[in-house]
Amino acid sequence: MLTPSKVLDLYFLEARCMLIEVAATLDRFDRAVDSDTNGDGGDDRIEKLYESLQVLSSKSETPDRSEQLLKLFSGPA
Amino acid sequence: MQIIQPHYHAIARTAQDYERMAMSGVVAVCEPAFWAGFDRKYPETFIDYFRQIGEFEPTRAADYGIRHFFWVAVNPKEAENPELSREVLKKFPDFFEMPNCLGVGETGLHKSTANEAMIFEEQVSLAVEHDQLILIHTPHLEDKTHGTRRILEILEGLPVDRNRVWIDHAEEHTIRPILDAGYWSGFTLYPITKCSPKRAVDMLELYGRERILVNSSADWGPSDPFTLQECVCEYRRRGNSLQDAMEIFYNNPVRFLGQNPKFDLPLLKVEEMREEAEAPAEQPAEEPADRA
Incomplete structure (x- = not known):
């Protein structure tokens, strides 16, 4: 590490x-x-980008920002 | 499409770069003097370096049909040693006499210290005295804003013809004052630390193409000479014409560098190149009957 x-x-x-x-x-x-x-x-892809920036700028309890972004950019499970 | 690489440190690259550049349309490269990755101790080391980029590199480039030009300078990092710098500066006029030397570059600032500023000023003055073109390095990363401002302040007090000065490594936060003051501005395309091909095209859209040079400044660090071709592709992808691309990546270097008559490449128009390409080939003279 x-x-x-x-x-x-x-x-x-x-x-x-x-x-x-x-x-x-x-x-x-x-x-x-x-x-x-x-x-x-x-279209709403631009909103996704702005939402992702909010995820990046927040202090996270657990280091999982990349996972959060991938979920944000994913279609329905 | 024909391309000129206006800022390229060939000494740090392999022959394969020359080969690939030739295959992708590069017809000329210009090699400014730069930092070798360590501080040199002796004036003679600089002199041999200038001989290498002035005499040997043109032979490597010529193997691939590429014209090679060079510049002489003490780079800003080593300008921190004024005694050494002045010994090297004494030899500049010998190199100005060479048929492929374009002027003084890349001089400029690194950390904007008093010594750097003093030697920068002396190099610019020497270039003016000998009617040479000037290529200026602006600092990296967090030092760029302040360093660019200092360079403009220093130049303000010197009798330079601004149209013969190229201030390089500009980015979004430094291009405006350079152009507003009447100098040429350069974008240097790097994978990580300077400008990217996409951002360079953004700036071309915002500021137009007048007095702008684009280069990839390949060197011994993480760098990629083909970011220049990437930039050409990005520029064309946004719907710009081939002639417009030629104006930026070929004709603008000719316009700036051609102010030194040694840089004798002609301005090109796509239409004229097409006409030349489409013109019927001259018929060979008929062979005499007795040789048939």
């Missing part, structure tokens, strides 16, 4: 990169909505 500092040493930059990519994707979506003249506002 890695120490907490080692986890950050190994994965901080990678996580930073992925978060910036998510931010860029949301910006891209917003610009597309703003410039679309046909009233295409996307």
